[in-house]
Ligand SMILES: *[C@@H]1O[C@H](CO)[C@@H](O)[C@H](O)[C@H]1NC(C)=O
Ligand SMILES: *[C@@H]1O[C@H](CO)[C@@H](O)[C@H](O)[C@H]1NC(C)=O
Ligand SMILES: *[C@@H]1O[C@H](CO)[C@@H](O)[C@H](O)[C@H]1NC(C)=O
């Protein structure tokens with residue numbers, strides 16, 4: 001009985017441990033686009049301008065708002081004010097500016113408050129005074145962006161409320177003229193204090209909402225723009241949008257399509273993949289998970305066979321190979337003719353691994369040496385597990401990958417017609433042969449690069465690609 005108990009306890013403990021390790025493990029999305037506060041502010045400001053926000057402010061119906069707002073409750077007072085207002089024949093905004101937006105994150109990444117300060121000058125004219133009287137009006141609109149979770153569990157961002165608070169409103173008279181005009185101005189001010197926030201809410205808030213929607217749709221469009229590979233396509237789609245600090249974070253799923261537009265690979269959220277780096281940029285960053293980058297490279301570099309006429313293209317290396325083989329089997333080395341061939345077959349899908357220190361592609365290679373171009377049987381067949389050192393860089397909007405070194409993890413003799421030998425003795429010469437044949441061949445395929453225009457679309461000319469643990473990261477080059 002106690003033994004059974006112990007087993008049960010162990011089981012319970014194991015479950016608890018499993019849960020403890022499983023629960024906090026966050027899902028790692030295939031890619032993540034983070035749009036920082038500076039990008040949001042700049043883009044929203046532009047959208048507000050495109051939607052004519054300042055024009056709308058200039059057309060705020062101040063006069064009718066003030067006239068339609070007779071002081072309630074006190075008929076006598078109301079009448080008095082209204083009769084004052086009859087002296088105002090012209091009242092409108094003469095200049096309007098939207099000042100620098102501010103973003104304020106809500107605690108626990110629940111939302112983002114966008115503060116839009118408005119600065120306006122309004123003029124009014126009355127026959128009582130010859131000059132136009134001017135008010136300086138300052139107020140702030142606050143729009144709240146929230147994460148909305150839809151029924152299917154996907155998150156989106158919405159502008160949930162928008163208002164201009166009375167507390168943020170300051171109205172001051174710019175010119176003081178006469179006692180009579182001043183007291184009339186006071187009356188107008190008193191009426192504007194409640195009327196202006198309402199007018200702003202009614203006229204400007206719908207525009208802010210549209211501007212936000214368009215900005216968000218634009219960000220989405222950039223994130224989802226298909227990336228053409230040769231051959232095939234890489235597509236990103238939205239998994240969820242959230243707010244982290246003052247940034248918008250879009251988690252993306254990825255699909256890889258072949259040249260017939262058929263999906264060949266699907267990348268979803270994963271618990272096993274390493275978490276994407278937490279990036280903290282005020283601008284933007286795009287992180288692509290290592291397995292996605294790996295599949296992209298594999299799509300560009302499908303398995304293939306390369307025949308190298310060694311003595312013609314690399315005579316020095318042919319000479320060196322001959323002398324190495326001579327040590328193994330003299331008869332065989334004598335047979336090596338001017339038409340000797342090194343056959344290189346790349347096998348399986350290469351695997352890319354990324355870390356702070358390096359990026360390397362693990363590639364399996366079959367290598368055979370034929371004495372002449374007439375031979376059908378090779379001297380030997382070697383299985384090589386090679387590592388290609390990779391380097392990522394930006395060329396305009398293009399991501400370019402280039403291999404600049406090769407080393408062997410393992411080299412195995414699979415078949416030999418020239419007797420058994422330790423293939424390690426060929427490591428040095430074969431490394432040189434692959435460096436001079438396979439690398440230029442693969443680099444040639446990679447040379448055109450992969451067009452990724454997010455940086456340009458966000459208005460940054462120079463992009464920087466860097467490698468971190470388990471991911472490839474794009475950031476603007478200069479802040
Ligand atoms: C989830 O629903 C929203 C609308 O509520 C829709 O826009 C989105 O495409 C849906 N996502 C999925 C994965 O079905
Ligand atoms: C990824 O998700 C999609 C839709 O949610 C599903 O159809 C597909 O099978 C998933 N792929 C993998 C590899 O889990
Ligand atoms: C991001 O960096 C800024 C300034 O470098 C810092 O104030 C802020 O706390 C950082 N945020 C996070 C989430 O690390």
Ligand SMILES: *[C@@H]1O[C@H](CO)[C@@H](O)[C@H](O)[C@H]1NC(C)=O
Nearest residue numbers: 329331332335417418419420
């Ligand atoms: C040396 O190579 C030749 C083929 O060129 C082969 O016939 C011979 O058996 C090899 N010698 C040994 C000792 O394996």
